[in-house]
Amino acid sequence: MTNSRLTYREAVREALREALARDKRVFLMGEDVNRYGGAYACSLGLPAEFGDERVRDAPLSESAFVGAGIGAALGGMRPIVEIMTINFSLLALDQIVNSAATLRHMSGGQFSVPIVIRMATGAGRQLAAQHSHSLEGWYGHIPGIRVLAPATVADARRMLWPALEDPDPVIIMEHATLYNDEDELPADGDMSVDITKAATRRQGSDVTVIAHSACVKKALNAAEMLVGEGIDCEVIDLRILRPLDDETIIASVRKTHRAVVVDEAWRSGSLAAEISSRITEQAFYDLDAPVERVCGAEVPIPYPKHLEQAALPQPQSIAAAVRKAMRR
């Protein structure tokens, strides 16, 4: 078996290529996905391979093209809709929340909406407050949809196909700072992946650090920093933001007795709040410290680099929260 080295961006592209090749019902639609190759160049080269019908540029109207995607899904297609950033997806919230997520339930199960919506999220690229937010938690609030957050090249490569196989809407959150990450993948290995389970990225015994997306790397960095202090962190990559994999989280906290939740989003009403709450509900008697949260500063993400970085969880702030949980 040979390994191939590829970036997260290339992994997304390979996944799109595989999906387009495997299922004639699959098509990609979004702003600039055809002629420009996608805002993050994920679909570069695909129009030549699969034609303009299956890699379609959409007008600057998220509500319209997400709605069109939902209609196509209802009509038997398997659309992949790309939204340039999560901030813009707010324009399509009505379609996603009021249509995609509800139709199965409102039709008594007669209709399903097998759409996949991909969007770039997060800060760290100096794109300022209208292109940088982490609103994944909002989608995590909505019943009727599945929300995926691939944090690794492998997950970026593998999650799209099972998402397309899901008969209900799936949203894939791609953190914009991850596109240039590189990793080795088996070129012809097993591409299947379970899109219901979180992944333990580092085994540890003292504290469970729960993160997703770009914060997983930061949590792993923090864990390495803490090795020298004799603190052994377990790092869990949520991978699935809805429905949350409580089992993996709770089992880990039962083992370590301490939890730190890392979330780039704002603290108030966040996914981190939800996870913290579930830990308290399900593992209260196993806790040896209050659950700590490391979240983004509660400001619109600033443009200047130093302020932007200061507004985000960093390995240092994660390490500090771990020490606090350890009462050090």
Added chain:
Amino acid sequence: MTDAELSDLVARSLYAVAPDIEGEPIDPNKSFRAQFEIDSIDFLNFVISLHQATGVEILERDYPDLQTLSGAVAFLRQRLP
């Protein structure tokens, strides 16, 4: 009294003055001092306890005979009516 009863009585006297060693097995031929760090105060209290339990008069010059369990049993067997 049989030797077994005497042995029991000696052990009880020793445990009474040094309750912190209560229940520990006693080597009959090894001195209490070597086994249990019994010092002169413990020993005096032990001798007093033996005297009170048996009525046997014990002089200072008898002390060397009472340093072990077997010695104390032999001493009491000889002195008891």
Added chain:
Amino acid sequence: MIEFKMPSLGADMEAATLVEWFKQPGDRVERGDIIALVETQKGAIEIEVFNEGVIGEQRVQPGRKVPVGTVLATILSPAKEPPSRPAATTTEAIEPKAPERRVSIGETPALAAPPRLRITPAARRRSADLGISPERLSPGPDGIIGLEQVPSGVEREPGLERAPRSRGAGLDLDEMRKAIGAAMVRSHRDIPHYWVVHAIDATPVFEWLEKQNALRPIERRLLYVAPLMRAVALAMKQVPELNGHYEEGVFRPSPAVHMGLATALRGGGLIAPAIRDADSKSVDELMSAIADLVPRARLGRLRSSEMTDGTVTLSNLGEGNADSVFPLIYPPQVAIVGCGAATLRPWIAGDVVAVRRVVHVTLGGDHRVSHGRHAAQFLTRLSELLAHPEAL
């Protein structure tokens, strides 16, 4: 109203666990009454009260480990404190609580709710699993009891706890060794020690003891340590620079000699409980005091005053084979007397060499308070006293 606080029972004590109350709210107490039992690194200590009055409220419940200085109970002065009038002290004035009630026997005063234990859920559950009352656990530096503060299950397995070598009922010898270690580090670091040794012919003492004991019923027999302690106490009276406490740069000589007796515990602990007023006790009284004190020390049943009152310590290695000892002073004391074994040696008596029972006595002193001359005065006086044991 008097706040009765957890006393410091030695330089090395930081906290102790209240085991039992002997006096209840409403009980009258007098100076010297034992009102509670606490457990320290040095075993269970009975705590005495130094004021007269009536127990008000007990603020600490049995089983709780609290730092030195924590208010354990309040003692009301019944004569002076009329009912239902707030006390006048400033601390009282700012406390937003109901006026002090006069309590009488049989009437339970309203107890303030004890502060809720700050213990993590996991620590609470583990301590329950192990059958340890959480109140007995001492919190970490942040005041919280976490898993780290609960002994791991393995250490508490009953089989191990009852292992035959773990001697010293009620005593944690490892903890005690730690405490002794801390006190000795402090002694060695802070006290500029000097030592003076003097060889003393103790033959008269042994001859006198033999004669005495031959005449005495067994219960009244004396051990060598009793006349020795009597002589040391009397000699100490002559040299006030060796007897007292040195604290915060000030030496306070003690009018009485409260003699700490270094007592080895089986299994390795060491403790030096004090016999009060050793200088005004007869040899017989000292003998009874020692016979009472040593077994209690080994059982970990001492009183608070016995832990703190010592003004000088006697360390007697008389039963071993060591010739002499150079002991470290137990702070805040300023001197320690170390006696080697009393062994037969050649000795110049007048013009002839005789075989005598000789003991090497070392006086360890604190140079901030005394000098070699004081030590020499003490040792000379001790030698004179031991030459005439019948006069002791």
